Amino acid sequence: MPTIKYIEFNGTEHEVDVMSGTTVMQAALDNMIEGIVGECGGSCVCSTCHCMVDPAWTHITGEVNSEENDLLDIVDEREETSRLSCQIKVTDEMDGLVVRLPESQY
Amino acid sequence: MANVENCVIIGASHAAVQLMISLRQLGWRGSITVISDDPNMPYHKPPLSKAYLSGETTDEQLALRAAPVYEKLDVTFKLGETVAKIDRDGKSVVLASGEQISYAKLALCTGARVRPLPAPGTNLAGVHYLRTMDDVKGIKKSMETSKNAVIIGGGYIGLETAASLKKLGINVTVLEAEARLLQRVATEQVSSFFRRLHEEEGVEILRNTQASKLVGSEKLEKVFCSDGREIKADLAIIGIGVIPNTELAENAGLETDNGILVDEFAKTSDPDIVAAGDCTNHPSKIAGKNIRLESVPNATEQAKAAAASICGTPKEYNELPWFWSDQFDVKLQIAGLNEGYTDTVVRGDIENGRSFSVFYLKNDKLIAADCVNNLKDFMFTKKLILQDQVIDKAALSDETVELKSLLT
Ligand SMILES: Cc1cc2nc3c(=O)[nH]c(=O)nc-3n(C[C@H](O)[C@H](O)[C@H](O)COP(=O)(O)OP(=O)(O)OC[C@H]3O[C@@H](n4cnc5c(N)ncnc54)[C@H](O)[C@@H]3O)c2cc1C
Numbered sequence A: 001m002p003t004i005k006y007i008e009f010n011g012t013e014h015e016v017d018v019m020s021g022t023t024v025m026q027a028a029l030d031n032m033i034e035g036i037v038g039e040c041g042g043s044c045v046c047s048t049c050h051c052m053v054d055p056a057w058t059h060i061t062g063e064v065n066s067e068e069n070d071l072l073d074i075v076d077e078r079e080e081t082s083r084l085s086c087q088i089k090v091t092d093e094m095d096g097l098v099v100r101l102p103e104s105q106y
Numbered sequence B: 001m002a003n004v005e006n007c008v009i010i011g012a013s014h015a016a017v018q019l020m021i022s023l024r025q026l027g028w029r030g031s032i033t034v035i036s037d038d039p040n041m042p043y044h045k046p047p048l049s050k051a052y053l054s055g056e057t058t059d060e061q062l063a064l065r066a067a068p069v070y071e072k073l074d075v076t077f078k079l080g081e082t083v084a085k086i087d088r089d090g091k092s093v094v095l096a097s098g099e100q101i102s103y104a105k106l107a108l109c110t111g112a113r114v115r116p117l118p119a120p121g122t123n124l125a126g127v128h129y130l131r132t133m134d135d136v137k138g139i140k141k142s143m144e145t146s147k148n149a150v151i152i153g154g155g156y157i158g159l160e161t162a163a164s165l166k167k168l169g170i171n172v173t174v175l176e177a178e179a180r181l182l183q184r185v186a187t188e189q190v191s192s193f194f195r196r197l198h199e200e201e202g203v204e205i206l207r208n209t210q211a212s213k214l215v216g217s218e219k220l221e222k223v224f225c226s227d228g229r230e231i232k233a234d235l236a237i238i239g240i241g242v243i244p245n246t247e248l249a250e251n252a253g254l255e256t257d258n259g260i261l262v263d264e265f266a267k268t269s270d271p272d273i274v275a276a277g278d279c280t281n282h283p284s285k286i287a288g289k290n291i292r293l294e295s296v297p298n299a300t301e302q303a304k305a306a307a308a309s310i311c312g313t314p315k316e317y318n319e320l321p322w323f324w325s326d327q328f329d330v331k332l333q334i335a336g337l338n339e340g341y342t343d344t345v346v347r348g349d350i351e352n353g354r355s356f357s358v359f360y361l362k363n364d365k366l367i368a369a370d371c372v373n374n375l376k377d378f379m380f381t382k383k384l385i386l387q388d389q390v391i392d393k394a395a396l397s398d399e400t401v402e403l404k405s406l407l408t
């Protein structure tokens, strides 16, 4: 089972084991990590699941899709590696993945 | 157990799950007991007519939260059990099984149930409603052998179902009793767009048409319509709206009126009872009156207010309503409530295209929008509505003007 590390804006770290096939958003909700809201349940319509992928992992988490890009355009703290976590499906290669969570989602 | 305060939650869906999480976040130390007549652990409802029906979402992905969450929350589930009565004097609920469970605080998250079709034949094999996971499992089973489906009701759920079935190669006819699709919830322009979309995708839409009789020897074979038309069908799905589950509250003497009446803090007329989600009728500052909504954002946000009331740290529920629907390659997002609009502005090609927005204005201020394949417009629209200022109509309709620039 891949392990994902979520880092809250204040530096608090959560390392959790996640099943492959779930999304980085759902895994955060399933571990009650604050800082990911996921209001639309992963339908890519709400943008409340924004995260910043550690640059070392972007080649594995992949590209932003076009719907996602539109939503990311309006989030407050968009960065180079910003993603909507509901659009990142966890695979075995993501063991060790690190994502940071923006302050605005608290 | 005797000294521990118990919070009983009736219902185990979107409102209930948010409520239990918020209770713990706000420091509720007592026990939490959740009772629902749905035998399944809590699951996402929106995908039921969309990705779950079309097979893209699995049972596991449908779960609202993974099982360990409920252990951490220390919640006791009683699933497949119906609450028959609330005894407010004795502060307990009585289950249909006769079991009695006492509460210090009670949360009604009873949601809504499907409106039954007043026509004979609805108990034939191949005829389904669509509200629960088990409903969809039944539909999927029927789908294995079906070629021709009739969808009774052209609301969001009916149209989403039509799209999901069509994508799987089933012939689909939609019967709409009114003169247009989405009559109750959308404006004429938007209704026409959805009709065009479905017709372009090969769905047959019959308006001003009601199902009067479903017939078959064991299995559904034909749907008879009010205009005398007969449609060959081996699958029928009924989606003609929902009725809020208010009877429990009503019988317990709580005030109801198209929903359980609550204030802006999700409190009912009994200080120890809150209610949240599809079952409530609540004041809305944005609408300027009481409203009842059927949406996930409403259920979760109101549940947060309900939990806060239980924990004695009241937090007003006053969010901008929003909703979404997916049909074929179209993502519709609705921000605000368009009731009472005096003017509309269209941005984009609503006549021929599949990406546009319709804005609703009242006294020159933006109050709502329907955005089709226009995620960006939608997000800015939410902000523009809350800004509550007179808006430049020409700029709204001009696709070269970024909505962002209208924010002050
Ligand atoms: C097919 C479908 C698609 C949808 N799509 C969208 C969408 O795209 N976007 C959106 O925002 N919303 C959508 N909705 C609406 C959304 O699902 C509802 O608004 C939401 O589920 C409301 O949650 P709730 O917790 O208030 O009530 P519900 O989900 O209705 O749950 C209430 C539960 O309480 C149980 N209950 C009631 N009375 C009792 C009793 N006496 N004893 C025990 N249990 C009881 C009920 O059986 C039910 O299981 C959709 C709904 C459906 C059915």
Ligand code: FES
Binding pocket: A025, A037, A038, A039, A040, A041, A042, A043, A044, A045, A046, A047, A048, A049, A084, A085, A086, A087
């Ligand atoms: S959860 Fe809504 S966009 Fe990701």
